[in-house]
Structure formats: structure tokens, C-alpha cells
Amino acid sequence: MDENISTKENSTTIHILPEELINKIAAGEVVERPASVIKELIENSLDAKAKNITVEIKDSGKELIKIKDDGLGMTQEDAKLSLQRHATSKIKTDEDLFNIATLGFRGEALASIAAVSKLTLTTKQQNKLEGYKIESIGGQIISKGIAAATPGTNIEVKELFWNTPARKKFLKTDSVELRHCIDIVTRYALLHHNISFKLIHDGRMLLHAPTTLDQKQNLLSIYGKGLEKELLWVELIDEEAGIEITGFIAKPLAAKTDKSYQSYFVNNRYIKNQTLQRAVYDAYHSLLFVGRHPVAVLKLNVNPKTIDVNVHPQKTEIKIEQRDLVYSAMLKAVKDTLEKNSLVPKDNIGSTQIELEAKVPKPIVPETSKYQFEKAEQTVFEELNTKIEENDFVVAETNVSTEETLTIKETIEDRSEERRTFIPQTEKAAIIEANIKLPEMRILGQIHKTFFIAETPGGILLIDQHVVQERVLYERYMQEYLNKHIDVQHLLKPELISFTATQTVTVLKHPDTLKNLGFDLQHFGGNDFSLATVPTLMGRVQAQDLLEIIIKELSEGKIHELERIQEEIITMMACRASVKAGDTMTIPQITKLLKELSECRLPYTCPHGRAILIKITAEDLEKKFLRHG
Ligand SMILES: Nc1ncnc2c1ncn2[C@@H]1O[C@H](COP(=O)(O)OP(=O)(O)O)[C@@H](O)[C@H]1O
Ligand SMILES: [Mg+2]
Known part of the structure; x- marks a missing residue:
């Protein structure tokens, strides 16, 4: 029999948990990390109509989180109640729950935060003479009373998770936690251009987003003036559907390498929502390069009755009743903006990129569609036909490289005199001297501005010019780097x-x-x-x-x-x-580059491991032409 199960008769095994423990459990859901505390406290300050919000943290928020606002403040009674669970001034009836106009409504943030920290709350209403201060440790009030204070509310959260070591262990490195803190303050600073936000970490100001005239200036003060010319205003008002979308996106070329430049707000609440994000990506469609993410700060306003914010205690997820409607509205809003600014052809996004073509750098990976015949500017064959006389030819040795490290196909035996290679003297410069690593070759030219072609004993070599350059630069740079x-x-x-x-x-x-x-x-x-x-x-x-x-x-x-x-x-x-596919190179340039390649430690692959050259043997060619030796 299991010893852990109580077998005593008449004893109850079910009991109501003490309030303190309940709060700790709730804290587990609301307060995941320092950034969640900041989020809840900023939201409270916003609900209290603050105009200046200063967030000060120490040790990535682990030691101290202090939020000072100049909002409405609380009465003494409210201040005492505010630390209790389910104490809120924001909703009263269940009807209100489906018509939420404030950021908070669950009345559990302060109680949860207090349960897992040492919290001090100081508050003063705007027109009152004296303020009120409450100190609590692990949710237990240890002191309260009248105190001097400036109008507004000041909350200090010290030693977060001091009494929940397991939770503390789950925190990430300081830099990750700090990143989350910066992230959440940035989002709310982006949302409110008429409210001043400051974030100070270990005494250093990390973010200062002062009150600005408009949203655009605000965005630039946070993301840098560099975006100024890239920003496009987005606006869509669909009265019938009760949807309003406003905000900014950046032109496709200003796209970033991560998603952190995207913020979506629904009814003035920062939220994470797949539907909205997908709509934005779909609107950009093929305008974005692989691995690039749009810059977008977009606000969606809908009838509060059509969304449910009460999905998760952290309130960053929402359910949208008319999901398809919202998706289409967002897609249209962003797409129209891109179209209006001539960044996409009017009728059909993505199928062609007429106007974009000229402005966009070519992708590194060559596309097959680019391989149209183009008259080469420096082809050797031309020179051969016009300039070279019989007596200009010398017979070159056909030393087949036996180097074992070759990854290329080396299957040629030198079978007969016929296989001697004739090399024009004028092209001698183009012969890569027999190098222990690279096969001997004579450069013939460039094809499709993408590959070099060279004659080599027993066949031809095709060389990827971008990859060559990449290897050369990589080794040179690595060497410089290692030599400091x-x-x-x-x-x-x-x-x-x-x-x-x-x-x-x-x-x-x-x-x-x-x-x-x-x-x-x-x-x-x-x-x-x-x-x-x-x-x-x-x-x-x-x-x-x-x-x-x-x-x-x-x-x-x-x-x-x-x-x-x-x-x-x-x-x-x-x-x-590196030279991109698509750059024209002359024979001397190619020769120089290949000389450099031959001096590389590993001349056969690019740093990512792609092959640099491939060989097609004369035998292969014979087979293709159905010639029999
Ligand atoms: N910075 C603040 N300024 C004024 N009142 C505040 C502030 N922070 C909290 N309060 C009051 O404390 C109550 C409880 O806050 P909280 O636990 O976050 O719950 P909620 O925000 O869901 O109501 C709020 O309803 C509000 O009345
Ligand atoms: Mg709140």
C-alpha cells in the first residue's frame, strides 16, 4: 500500500490553500521574469493616466525594479487593497469583462508580484497633501503609513523570486533578461508618443523616449533617424467592420535580420498574435529576402466586444472573433501602402517585380532565369580567332595533378600526343603555375558573369567566382584576425x-x-x-x-x-x-584571384563547404558527342 495516501478515517484530504500560497501560484503565471513585472507595472501606470514613466532596474531587474509614474495615485484605502488578489478598480461586473477599456482588469498583478518579492509602494493622489507608503515582504505587509511623496505612484520591487528559488533558476542569462526588459519598455514607448519613457539600467540610461509631436518622430527617436526616409504611413479605416489600422511600416529594403522591429497593438495593448503577423508578411510577400523581417509598428483598434483578452494571465495573447476579417484588413492596409509607394506592381503582388528590380541588390545565389546568352566582353575565343597566328602556339606540358586532396574528379590519363594542349603565348599570363593544390589550368573566360571556365589537362574546369572570392577573403581575414x-x-x-x-x-x-x-x-x-x-x-x-x-x-x-x-x-x-555572381571580371582579374585562391589553405570549398570548382573531363565530353576515341 502506498504510504503517502492518508488512510485515517474521517480526516479530509482536501483543504483550501492559504492566501499566501495562492498568490505564489498565481505569481507563477503572471510573473515569469523581471520583464513581466515591468510590463504589469507600466500597464498600471498607463491605466492611471501617467505622462512620465521612469523604469529603473539593477542587475537586469533581478535585484531591483523601480517604476515611478506621475499618474492619478491611490487613496490610502485603495493602496492597501491594491496588494490583495482580485482587487481592482477597473471592472465591476461580468458585463465589464467583455468591454475592457483599461490594460489591467484581473486585479492580480500587484498581489502576485508582492508575493514573490520585497515590494514597497508609495503613492499620492494629485491634489492630496500627503502620500502613503506600504512595505511588504513575500506578500506580508510589514509596515504602512503616511509618507512624503510626489504625486503619482512609485513601486519598488526588490529581490524578485527570493522565496521561489526554483523560479529564479529558470531565469536566463543577465543579457537575455535585460533584453526582455528593454523590449517591453520599447514597445510601450513606441505605442505612446505623448508619454515620456525612460529606462535606466545600473545607473545608465538605456532608453529615453521623450514626448514627441507625432508617432513618426517618436518611432525615429527610438529606432534611430536612419529609418526616416524608409518609413511609410499605414492607415485603413473600415467603419462597417469596425476596424481601424494605423501605424508605420518600412520599405522592404530596410527590412531587418530579426523580428524585434515588429510591434502589434490591439486596442492600445501590446500583443503577440500570429494572425496579424502573418498578414504583414503576406503583404510584403516576395519583396522580402530570405531571412529578412519587416519593420512594422501597427495599431489595430476594434470593438472591445469582438476580442477576448482574458486568454492568459499575462494578457499578451488575445482571441479575435472576426479573425479572417482582421487578417484581410491588415493585409490590405500594408499591401495598399506598399502599392501606393510604387514598391509593387498594382495588380499582382509577387508575380513580377518590375519597379523593384533596379533597386534591389542581386541575391547571392544565381537564379537559372538569369542565364540568357550575353555577348561576353572579354572572351578569349574572340582573341584566339583574331589575333593568334600559328607560330604563337607552344606545346604545354600536360602534367596531370596527382594531388590526393583534390575533391574534383581526376580520371584522366594522358593517352596520346593528340591530347597535348596548345596554348597561345599571349595567354601565358593566364596560366596558373603548377601549384601543388590547384590543378594546372588555362583561363578561357567568364560565363554568365557567374562562372570562370578554364582548360585543364584532360578536360575543362568550371569555377564559381563568388565562392572563390569568399574563400580568399575568408582566409585572408581570418589570418589578419588571428594575427590581431x-x-x-x-x-x-x-x-x-x-x-x-x-x-x-x-x-x-x-x-x-x-x-x-x-x-x-x-x-x-x-x-x-x-x-x-x-x-x-x-x-x-x-x-x-x-x-x-x-x-x-x-x-x-x-x-x-x-x-x-x-x-x-x-x-x-x-x-x-565577395564579388557577387553578376560581376564582370577580366582575364587578368580572374588570374589574380585564382592565384590568391591557390595560396589558400583549403582552396576547394567555400567557408560554408560548397565546392569551388568542378571538372568535366574530355572523356565525358566525348561521350556526350558520341565520339569514340
Ligand atoms: N501606478 C498606479 N497608479 C494608480 N493606481 C494603481 C497603480 N498601480 C495599481 N493601481 C491600483 O491597484 C489596482 C490593482 O492593480 P493590479 O494588481 O495590477 O490589478 P489590475 O491592474 O488588473 O486592476 C488597480 O486596479 C489600480 O486601482
Ligand atoms: Mg494591472
Whole structure:
């Protein structure tokens, strides 16, 4: 028999849990991490009509979260009640539950937060002379009384989860928790241009979004002026359906490498909702490159009766009654905006990209549709036909490379005199000297501005020009990096770069890493930096774009993975800086590049492991032509 089961007769095994424990359980759902505390407290300040909200945290919110507002404040009685569960001033009847006009309504946030922290609440109503202060530890009020205070409410949450160690263990690294904190303040700052938000971490101001004239200025003050020319206003009002959508999106080329630049608000509440997000992506459709995400700050207003916010205690999920209607409205709103700005052909999004074509950089991966015959500008065959005389030819040795490391097909035996290769003297420069690693070859030219073609003993070689460049740059850059001597180029005029608060935190955390990679960033204050140097190898690549990707890698990687991340960054930089398929190259340029390749440690694959060259043997060709030796 199981000893744990009580067998005593007449004893009850069911009992009502003590209030304290109930609050701890509820806290588990409402308060997941420091950022959830910030979210609840900001929402309370907004419900109290605050105009200035300052969030101050220490140790990513683990040690202290302090929120000060200049809102309505509370009476003494309300202040005492506010820490109790199910105490709310916001709804009274069940009818109200389906017509919610405030952010809070469940009356459990303060009680839950108090249950798992050491909380001090100080509050004063606008026209009162004195304020009121309550201190609680783990939800138990330990002191209360009149106190000096400025109008509004000030809540300090110390040592979050001090009494729920299991929950504390689930917290992520400091930088991840901090990112969540920045994220939630940013969302609400984006939503309210007429409210000033500040976020201070360990004494440093991470975000300051002052009151601005309009939404656009507000957005730019948070995401940086760099977006100014990219923003498009979105507006759709469908009175019949009771749907109103307003906000900003950015042009497709300003798309980002992650989703954090998207915020969706429903009835002034920040929410996560698949339907809305899908509608936006569908509207951009093929205008986005793989791995790119739109910038979108969009507000949807609907009749509160048609949505249910009471799906989850954190209130970031909602159920929308007319989901299809909302999807179509959002799709239309964004699509119309893109069309109006001539970013897509009017009738059919995605099937053609006429106007976009000229502005968009070519994707790295060549598409088969691009392979139309194009008269080469420097083809060797032309030269051969016109310039070369009989006596210009010399017989070249046909040393077949026996190098074992070759990954290419090496099946040729030198069968007869006929197989000697004739090489025009004028083209001698184009012969890659017998290198232990690369097969001997004579460059014939470039096809489709994408591949090099060369003659090699026993056949022809096809070489992917982008991949060659990638390998060369990767090895050179890696070498420079390992020698701690990245060749940098000083910009004539330092480039001004504004990052987001999250990115700024990462940049300030890894100044040496970025410097060692060749980026010399000076902090201006706030989220503004000036960029003085870029790695010479980067050439014409846009620095900000690349920095954003590097910063993302750095912020997501663990510290002990720094080596791996750095390798990834270098791989990516090499790829970005490489000649794209589609660049015309002359024979001397090709020769130079292949010489550099031959000096590489691993000249047969790109840093991602793709093959650089493939060989087609003369035998293969004979078979194709049905010739019999
Ligand atoms: N910053 C604040 N300013 C004024 N009143 C507040 C503030 N924070 C909380 N309150 C009061 O405390 C009550 C309880 O807050 P909370 O536990 O978050 O529940 P809810 O927001 O769901 O009502 C609120 O209904 C409100 O009356
Ligand atoms: Mg609340």
C-alpha cells in the first residue's frame, strides 16, 4: 500500500490553500521574469493616466525594479487593497469583462508580484497633501503609513523570486533578461508618443523616449533617424467592420535580420498574435529576402466586444472573433501602402517585380532565369580567332595533378600526343603555375558573369567566382584576425550610426570584439555611435547592415562560444564582401584571384563547404558527342 495516501478515517484530504500560497501560484503565471513585472507595472501606470514613466532596474531587474509614474495615485484605502488578489478598480461586473477599456482588469498583478518579492509602494493622489507608503515582504505587509511623496505612484520591487528559488533558476542569462526588459519598455514607448519613457539600467540610461509631436518622430527617436526616409504611413479605416489600422511600416529594403522591429497593438495593448503577423508578411510577400523581417509598428483598434483578452494571465495573447476579417484588413492596409509607394506592381503582388528590380541588390545565389546568352566582353575565343597566328602556339606540358586532396574528379590519363594542349603565348599570363593544390589550368573566360571556365589537362574546369572570392577573403581575414592585425580603412567622414537600445547594450559589452573585427565605434551617448573604421576587405558593403548582423550574433551567443561566433562572423563578412555572381571580371582579374585562391589553405570549398570548382573531363565530353576515341 502506498504510504503517502492518508488512510485515517474521517480526516479530509482536501483543504483550501492559504492566501499566501495562492498568490505564489498565481505569481507563477503572471510573473515569469523581471520583464513581466515591468510590463504589469507600466500597464498600471498607463491605466492611471501617467505622462512620465521612469523604469529603473539593477542587475537586469533581478535585484531591483523601480517604476515611478506621475499618474492619478491611490487613496490610502485603495493602496492597501491594491496588494490583495482580485482587487481592482477597473471592472465591476461580468458585463465589464467583455468591454475592457483599461490594460489591467484581473486585479492580480500587484498581489502576485508582492508575493514573490520585497515590494514597497508609495503613492499620492494629485491634489492630496500627503502620500502613503506600504512595505511588504513575500506578500506580508510589514509596515504602512503616511509618507512624503510626489504625486503619482512609485513601486519598488526588490529581490524578485527570493522565496521561489526554483523560479529564479529558470531565469536566463543577465543579457537575455535585460533584453526582455528593454523590449517591453520599447514597445510601450513606441505605442505612446505623448508619454515620456525612460529606462535606466545600473545607473545608465538605456532608453529615453521623450514626448514627441507625432508617432513618426517618436518611432525615429527610438529606432534611430536612419529609418526616416524608409518609413511609410499605414492607415485603413473600415467603419462597417469596425476596424481601424494605423501605424508605420518600412520599405522592404530596410527590412531587418530579426523580428524585434515588429510591434502589434490591439486596442492600445501590446500583443503577440500570429494572425496579424502573418498578414504583414503576406503583404510584403516576395519583396522580402530570405531571412529578412519587416519593420512594422501597427495599431489595430476594434470593438472591445469582438476580442477576448482574458486568454492568459499575462494578457499578451488575445482571441479575435472576426479573425479572417482582421487578417484581410491588415493585409490590405500594408499591401495598399506598399502599392501606393510604387514598391509593387498594382495588380499582382509577387508575380513580377518590375519597379523593384533596379533597386534591389542581386541575391547571392544565381537564379537559372538569369542565364540568357550575353555577348561576353572579354572572351578569349574572340582573341584566339583574331589575333593568334600559328607560330604563337607552344606545346604545354600536360602534367596531370596527382594531388590526393583534390575533391574534383581526376580520371584522366594522358593517352596520346593528340591530347597535348596548345596554348597561345599571349595567354601565358593566364596560366596558373603548377601549384601543388590547384590543378594546372588555362583561363578561357567568364560565363554568365557567374562562372570562370578554364582548360585543364584532360578536360575543362568550371569555377564559381563568388565562392572563390569568399574563400580568399575568408582566409585572408581570418589570418589578419588571428594575427590581431585587421587591415582597416579610415572613413573620410565618420559614419553616424544609431542602434536600438538592445543593440547598444551588446556593442558596449563587446567593444574589443568589434574593434578586433575592424570596426572602431565611438559611443556618442544614448544609442548613437560614430564609426571611424571598417575592415579594408569589406570594400563597398554597407557597414550598418553588417554590424547589425554581427551584433545579433554576439547577443545570442554564449560567452564561451565567442570563438565559434567570431568564425561565423568572419565567414559571413567574407561572403558579404565577395564579388557577387553578376560581376564582370577580366582575364587578368580572374588570374589574380585564382592565384590568391591557390595560396589558400583549403582552396576547394567555400567557408560554408560548397565546392569551388568542378571538372568535366574530355572523356565525358566525348561521350556526350558520341565520339569514340
Ligand atoms: N501606478 C498606479 N497608479 C494608480 N493606481 C494603481 C497603480 N498601480 C495599481 N493601481 C491600483 O491597484 C489596482 C490593482 O492593480 P493590479 O494588481 O495590477 O490589478 P489590475 O491592474 O488588473 O486592476 C488597480 O486596479 C489600480 O486601482
Ligand atoms: Mg494591472
